[in-house]
Amino acid sequence: MRLRIYREAVVSGLRAALPALRDVQPHGGRFNLDELKRYSVNAPAARVAFTGMKPVGLDNVGRITGPVNMAVYHITTGRDGDAVLLDLIEDATAAISMNQWGLSDISAAKVESIENLYSSGAEAQGVYLAGITFEQQIAFGSNLADADLDAAVATAGQTEFFEGFETFHGLSTEERLLALALEDEPVETISLES
Numbered sequence: 377m378r379l380r381i382y383r384e385a386v387v388s389g390l391r392a393a394l395p396a397l398r399d400v401q402p403h404g405g406r407f408n409l410d411e412l413k414r415y416s417v418n419a420p421a422a423r424v425a426f427t428g429m430k431p432v433g434l435d436n437v438g439r440i441t442g443p444v445n446m447a448v449y450h451i452t453t454g455r456d457g458d459a460v461l462l463d464l465i466e467d468a469t470a471a472i473s474m475n476q477w478g479l480s481d482i483s484a485a486k487v488e489s490i491e492n493l494y495s496s497g498a499e500a501q502g503v504y505l506a507g508i509t510f511e512q513q514i515a516f517g518s519n520l521a522d523a524d525l526d527a528a529v530a531t532a533g534q535t536e537f538f539e540g541f542e543t544f545h546g547l548s549t550e551e552r553l554l555a556l557a558l559e560d561e562p563v564e565t566i567s568l569e570s
């Protein structure tokens with residue numbers, strides 16, 4: 377998976393879950409009143425931003441893993457903009473919480489904070505802002521074990537390793553290593569013990 381695809385899944389998920397939003401778009405980073413002045417927004421609106429990933433690690437198959445930090449900024453306008461904003465962030469929080477956006481290799485979303493980004497300058501312009509931050513454990517990049525196993529299968533000419541498995545997803549590290557170790561052995565059937 378790519379981070380761009382993940383962010384697009386969040387944007388699509390929020391569009392579907394929150395029909396009251398007229399405009400949901402990805403955004404390059406943190407959002408505030410100065411940013412709002414640079415962009416045209418059809419309120420009520422939301423901007424979805426990747427804000428970081430820390431700590432970053434590698435899983436046992438070489439993919440990059442860690443908690444991805446995201447922010448959803450909500451913008452409302454008008455005389456009742458404050459009340460609309462409160463309802464909107466409540467609905468958005470419910471839509472975000474525990475969501476996986478239809479993707480694999482990520483955990484359920486965990487809402488970290490809800491912040492009112494009120495300023496008298498924004499209110500004077502009839503604009504109300506709030507942000508919801510959340511994190512999800514994610515894995516992206518190449519699965520090096522799968523690449524090695526695919527090469528091993530092609531080299532050995534065997535597709536009946538592990539009683540009919542055509543791919544090796546879901547196998548333990550020990551099973552993967554055994555398959556790699558046996559890639560040059562002319563074996564018809566391999567039996568693994570749990």
